[in-house]
Every structure is written in C-alpha cells, then in structure tokens.
Amino acid sequence: MTSMQPLWWFALPVLLLPLWWHLQKRERTRTEPLATARFLPAAAPRQQRVPRLVELLLLLIRLLLLVVLLAWLAVLAMPWKRDTVFIASSLNDEPWTVQQIHAAGMDGAAREPLPADVWTWLARNEHAWHPSARLLIVARDLPMPALPPRLAHTITLRTSAPAAAQRASAAPAPHERHVVVATAPQRLPRWQALFAAFSTAGEGANRYIIADTPTSTTELIVWDRPETQPPSSWQAPLWWRTTAAPASGPASGPASTFQPFIAQPALFTSAPSQQGLIWSAAQWPLTDAPAARALYEHWQRQSRSWPAYALPASIQTLPAQRKSPLPATIANSPEWLAIALLALFTIERILAHVRRR
Amino acid sequence: MLETSALVTHAADLELVIRHVLAGLGHGIHAGRERGAGVEFSEYRAYAPGDEWRRVDWKLLARADRYYVREAERDSHVGVWLWLDATASMAEPSRRVPGLDKFWFARTALACVAAIAQRQGDAFGLVVCTDGRIDFTPASRGPRQLQRVLAALQRAKPSGVLPDAEILRANLHFARSQSMVFAATDALDWPSPLSEALIRLRHMRHDVRLLALRTEAEVTAHLASGHAYRDPEMASGLHSFDRDSRDAYSAALGAHFSAVRTDARRHDVPLCEAQIEQPLGEVLRAWLRNPR
Numbered sequence: 153m154t155s156m157q158p159l160w161w162f163a164l165p166v167l168l169l170p171l172w173w174h175l176q177k178r179e180r181t182r183t184e185p186l187a188t189a190r191f192l193p194a195a196a197p198r199q200q201r202v203p204r205l206v207e208l209l210l211l212l213i214r215l216l217l218l219v220v221l222l223a224w225l226a227v228l229a230m231p232w233k234r235d236t237v238f239i240a241s242s243l244n245d246e247p248w249t250v251q252q253i254h255a256a257g258m259d260g261a262a263r264e265p266l267p268a269d270v271w272t273w274l275a276r277n278e279h280a281w282h283p284s285a286r287l288l289i290v291a292r293d294l295p296m297p298a299l300p301p302r303l304a305h306t307i308t309l310r311t312s313a314p315a316a317a318q319r320a321s322a323a324p325a326p327h328e329r330h331v332v333v334a335t336a337p338q339r340l341p342r343w344q345a346l347f348a349a350f351s352t353a354g355e356g357a358n359r360y361i362i363a364d365t366p367t368s369t370t371e372l373i374v375w376d377r378p379e380t381q382p383p384s385s386w387q388a389p390l391w392w393r394t395t396a397a398p399a400s401g402p403a404s405g406p407a408s409t410f411q412p413f414i415a416q417p418a419l420f421t422s423a424p425s426q427q428g429l430i431w432s433a434a435q436w437p438l439t440d441a442p443a444a445r446a447l448y449e450h451w452q453r454q455s456r457s458w459p460a461y462a463l464p465a466s467i468q469t470l471p472a473q474r475k476s477p478l479p480a481t482i483a484n485s486p487e488w489l490a491i492a493l494l495a496l497f498t499i500e501r502i503l504a505h506v507r508r509r
Numbered sequence: 510m511l512e513t514s515a516l517v518t519h520a521a522d523l524e525l526v527i528r529h530v531l532a533g534l535g536h537g538i539h540a541g542r543e544r545g546a547g548v549e550f551s552e553y554r555a556y557a558p559g560d561e562w563r564r565v566d567w568k569l570l571a572r573a574d575r576y577y578v579r580e581a582e583r584d585s586h587v588g589v590w591l592w593l594d595a596t597a598s599m600a601e602p603s604r605r606v607p608g609l610d611k612f613w614f615a616r617t618a619l620a621c622v623a624a625i626a627q628r629q630g631d632a633f634g635l636v637v638c639t640d641g642r643i644d645f646t647p648a649s650r651g652p653r654q655l656q657r658v659l660a661a662l663q664r665a666k667p668s669g670v671l672p673d674a675e676i677l678r679a680n681l682h683f684a685r686s687q688s689m690v691f692a693a694t695d696a697l698d699w700p701s702p703l704s705e706a707l708i709r710l711r712h713m714r715h716d717v718r719l720l721a722l723r724t725e726a727e728v729t730a731h732l733a734s735g736h737a738y739r740d741p742e743m744a745s746g747l748h749s750f751d752r753d754s755r756d757a758y759s760a761a762l763g764a765h766f767s768a769v770r771t772d773a774r775r776h777d778v779p780l781c782e783a784q785i786e787q788p789l790g791e792v793l794r795a796w797l798r799n800p801r
Contacts, residue, residue, distance in 0.1 A: 183737045183747060184736050186740070187598035190743075191758050191761040195747045195748055
C-alpha cells in the first residue's frame with residue numbers, strides 16, 4: 153500500500169443512503185389525500201408490490217455512481233507522509249545512525265530503506281509526502297548526481313564513513329566472478345591454474361568460480377574446442393574462443409609479452425556476435441606468465457566499472473528547488489473511471505428527469 | 510368571458526376576481542337604508558387611500574392643509590359575518606380543473622361578499638376556523654376594513670381540524686346585534702362544533718346562509734381507482750377505492766348530504782350546495798338570493 157487512499161473504502165456504508173431514500177419514497181407515494189375518504193371502505197396498508205422500472209434503474213445508477221466515486225477517490229494520490237528518515241541498509245542498527253537521527257531531531261520520524269537510485273526515486277515519489285515534511289538521508293556514501301536534484305522538499309544529508317564500517321571495508325568480501333570453461337579434460341587444469349593466478353592478481357578482490365554451463369551471472373565463457381561450435385543457447389558478455397592454428401606464422405613460438413600478442417591480428421581478434429563479444433586466439437597464454445598478465449590487464453581494463461564519485465562526507469542541506477512536486481502517476485488508470493463517473497452522473501440526471509415527468 | 514374557476518386559480522389578486530365577479534352581479538344583498546354619503550353629517554375623518562375624492566372636504570383642506578373626509582351617518586345597522594372553514598379537508602382539489610380547490614373557491618366567494626357588504630356600507634367581520642383555533646377579524650366598515658379582511662383571507666391556509674365546541678361558544682359573543690352570517694364549508698363534518706354554532710346563531714335570530722362546497726369528482730364518484738386514500742384530517746387509516754365500492758361511496762355521500770339538508774331545513778338555515786367547478790357568479794347569486 154503506497155498511500156492511505158484505500159481507507160476511502162470504509163465510506164461504503166454511504167450506499168445505504170440512496171437505498172433508504174428509495175424505500176421512503178415508495179412508502180410516501182402510496183397514498184393520496186381525499187377529503188371524502190371517510191365514506192370509502194377502510195383498507196389495510198399494503199406495500200406497493202410493483203416497483204417502477206425507472207426507479208429501480210435510478211437506484212442502481214445511483215449506487216454505481218457512489219461506488220465509482222469511491223473507487224476514484226481510492227486511487228487518487230494525496231500527500232500524506234510525514235517526516236521520514238532514509239537509512240542505507242548497511243547502516244541499520246548502527247549507533248552512529250541513531251546518533252545522527254537524534255542530532256537531526258527526527259527521533260519520531262518514520263524510517264524507510266534507502267532506495268537504489270535515490271534522486272530519481274525521490275523525484276518520482278515525492279508527491280506522497282506532505283509539503284511541510286522533512287526528509288533525512290543517512291548513508292555511508294551517496295553517488296554525487298551530475299546535476300543538483302530539483303525537489304520540492306528540503307533534504308538533509310548525513311553521509312559519513314563510521315568507524316565500524318571503515319573497519320569492515322578494510323577487508324571486503326571478494327567479488328565473485330563466474331566463468332565457464334569448456335575444454336579438453338587434459339587442458340582443464342591449466343585453465344584452472346590460470347584463473348587461480350587471476351584470483352591472486354587482484355589482491356584478492358576477485359574470486360573466479362569455474363563452472364560447466366553458463367548461468368545469468370556468467371561473465372566469461374572460454375570455448376577451447378576449436379573443432380566444434382558452442383551451443384547457440386549459451387550467452388555471455390565475453391567469449392574466449394580458440395581458433396584452429398594458422399598454417400604459418402610465429403604463433404607456435406611463445407610470445408615474449410602479451411603486447412605483441414594482442415597487437416597481431418593474426419593471433420588475436422575481437423569481434424561482436426549474437427552471443428556476446430568474442431575474443432579469438434589460436435593459442436591462449438596458458439603457460440606464459442607475462443602474456444597471461446597482459447591478457448589479465450587487458451580484460452580488467454575492458455570489464456571494470458568505475459565507482460561513482462561519492463558526495464563528500466558531511467552534513468548538507470539541499471533546499472527545495474521547486475514549489476510543487478512532479479505530478480503523480482496515478483495507478484489503476486483513473487481516466488476511464490473519471491469518464492465512467494461523468495457518464496453515470498449524466499444518466500442519473502436524465503433518469504431523474506424522466507421520472508419527474 | 511373568462512371562466513371563473515380558471516380566474517380563481519390564476520389570479521393572485523383577490524380584488525381583481527371580486528371586480529370581475531361582481532360586474533355580472535346585481536347590486537346589494539338587502540335593501541340598505543343608506544341614501545348616499547354625507548346626508549347626515551357625523552364626523553370628519555382622515556383621508557385613507559381608496560376613499561372617493563368627492564367626499565374630501567376641500568374647504569377644510571384649504572384651512573388645515575390636510576385631507577379630511579366627511580363621514581355620514583349610516584342607516585344600515587346590519588352586520589355581516591363571514592365564516593370560513595379552513596380545515597385540512599378544504600384543501601381538496603378539483604380533479605378536473607388543475608390548481609382549483611375548495612379553499613380557494615370558498616375564500617374568493619367570501620371576498621366577494623365582503624366587497625358587496627363594503628359597497629352597501631355594512632359593517633363586516635371575518636371568522637376563520639383553522640387548525641383547532643379561531644382567527645377573528647372584528648367587524649367594521651369602509652375600504653380599509655375590506656383590505657384587512659382580504660389580507661386575512663389571503664393569509665389563511667387550510668390545515669388541522671375544527672376548533673372545539675367550547676372555543677367556538679366562547680367566541681360567539683360578537684353576534685349581539687342582528688347580523689347575517691355567511692358560512693362557507695365543505696359540510697363533511699356534520700354534526701360538528703361548526704354546525705352547532707351556526708344553528709345556535711340561527712336560534713339567536715341571525716340570518717345564517719350556509720354554502721356547502723363539493724367537487725365534481727365527489728358528486729359523480731369518479732375517483733382514480735387503484736390508489737389508497739387517506740383522510741387529511743385523520744392521522745392514520747387508509748381507504749381504498751375500486752369499481753365495486755363506487756356505488757357504496759356515492760350512496761354514503763348522498764345519505765350524508767341529505768342528512769345535512771334535513772338538518773338545515775329543520776333549523777331554517779338556507780343551504781346552498783355548489784360544486785367548485787361551477788361559475789362563481791352563479792353560485793354567489795344562488796347563495797345571496799333571499800330564500801323567502
């Protein structure tokens with residue numbers, strides 16, 4: 153539930169009102185005053201058993217009108233959230249977090265987890281907050297947006313690297329990277345040794361896990377069977393494929409460094425394909441340490457994503473840049489509800505007029 | 510000529526209806542002994558709108574710079590009492606002419622009688638029996654009194670039931686000198702405190718004229734069947750009307766009115782029965798005609 157609007161459904165007993173009026177009206181229209189009625193035989197009060205079609209239709213339309221009105225109100229967004237603290241998930245229950253919230257004077261504020269892309273998320277969902285609500289973001293570090301965020305609320309940022317968090321960041325968990333190696337059984341130990349060397353090369357930052365079949369997390373597929381083609385269902389961002397050995401050339405001789413290896417088109421080619429980027433080589437540097445290092449560095453340069461520049465660790469306040477938040481995107485397509493409301497209202501008026509005539 | 514029932518329905522101005530009705534009517538109810546204004550001087554009185562200009566004393570105007578009217582000694586000592594039954598049953602509408610009901614008819618007829626009385630120089634007063642009480646307008650003469658009576662008639666609304674016999678008896682003190690009593694009612698409550706009071710007045714040698722109003726639907730018993738009807742003067746109780754009960758209905762109604770007729774004849778009260786769809790002028794002439 154993203155808003156309290158579903159509370160409107162508690163107004164459903166309003167439907168009893170038209171029902172009650174309808175019953176009242178039936179009772180009232182039954183009798184007619186007549187001065188000489190005393191000269192007529194007495195009759196027992198009887199319910200009028202034949203309800204008029206127009207009245208029933210009118211009652212139904214009125215009930216429907218109320219239901220549609222409630223439905224329309226129930227999806228209508230209104231600012232209802234108050235002061236809120238956004239806390240990064242890694243900082244939950246940290247004493248530093250509690251201290252920062254207390255220092256900001258927002259002990260009683262609601263707490264929500266910090267969304268991933270906080271600035272975009274806030275711009276889209278800001279309409280749910282009351283105009284006077286204060287927003288506080290407590291995080292270790294926040295990516296600095298390219299442009300200052302233009303929001304309708306004043307936002308306080310408290311970013312810092314707490315001591316405990318710093319200690320934890322000193323020895324971060326190694327990043328797991330999944331690799332699929334398809335090769336001849338006698339060459340598999342060499343590949344394993346190569347990726348073990350890669351694991352130690354990055355100061356333990358990466359740990360390479362070798363599997364037989366690719367999954368969605370697989371980053372690299374090594375296809376070391378030059379005589380066969382890989383299955384077409386295999387997908388990966390990067391492929392290393394062994395091509396058949398060229399008839400001539402210095403390929404048989406071990407390359408002294410990797411630089412000439414990747415600089416020679418006859419030995420190493422890079423081409424995009426349907427299944428991913430394919431690096432092809434006749435012979436992979438499985439035994440040549442400098443070439444393997446050059447290959448590793450070349451690969452790391454290609455695949456590495458640079459971390460975003462973090463906001464400086466401090467307390468800052470971003471003042472409101474606009475008067476009203478961006479318009480809400482209302483769920484459940486209320487456009488047809490509004491049209492239905494209008495149509496029902498028109499029909500109700502017409503029927504009421506018809507009944508009066 | 511415009512039909513009177515439609516005129517009564519649509520004219521908000523009672524005076525207009527009176528002028529229209531009385532234009533086709535002769536002068537006078539009885540032989541007044543008045544021989545014209547100012548024969549026997551009695552007093553000066555301040556001019557009031559509606560007074561005739563020829564009765565203004567111009568010499569006195571030159572002296573006092575104010576309008577005074579010479580009041581003459583009146584010979585007519587006949588008081589006229591207008592008696593309106595304004596109970597809820599008088600709101601019974603005509604089922605043929607839309608907008609017309611018994612109350613409007615009775616009120617207009619009494620207004621015409623008041624206008625005739627004013628023309629003849631008679632003193633006239635109004636008694637309205639409504640909602641268990643009596644609204645009393647004391648008798649007086651002149652155009653102002655006519656305006657007062659017309660205003661009281663306009664104010665009255667049909668509601669409630671007749672006042673008790675005690676209330677009526679306590680209010681009969683007005684009729685000391687000999688007078689004419691014009692009572693307009695639907696005579697559905699008979700005998701009733703109203704009928705007793707009228708008969709008592711008759712025994713006190715007053716000239717009582719009774720107008721019993723009915724609607725065409727009542728006389729012909731042409732009511733819409735299938736409806737449930739209720740008596741406006743009774744809180745509860747429903748009545749039904751269908752083809753089988755039509756004969757019984759007209760028989761009961763006929764028996765009631767023949768009892769009323771018999772009672773009136775026994776006490777020497779001239780009874781004029783009328784339907785409200787009839788032209789008002791005819792009804793008035795029949796009502797005012799000297800029965801003897």
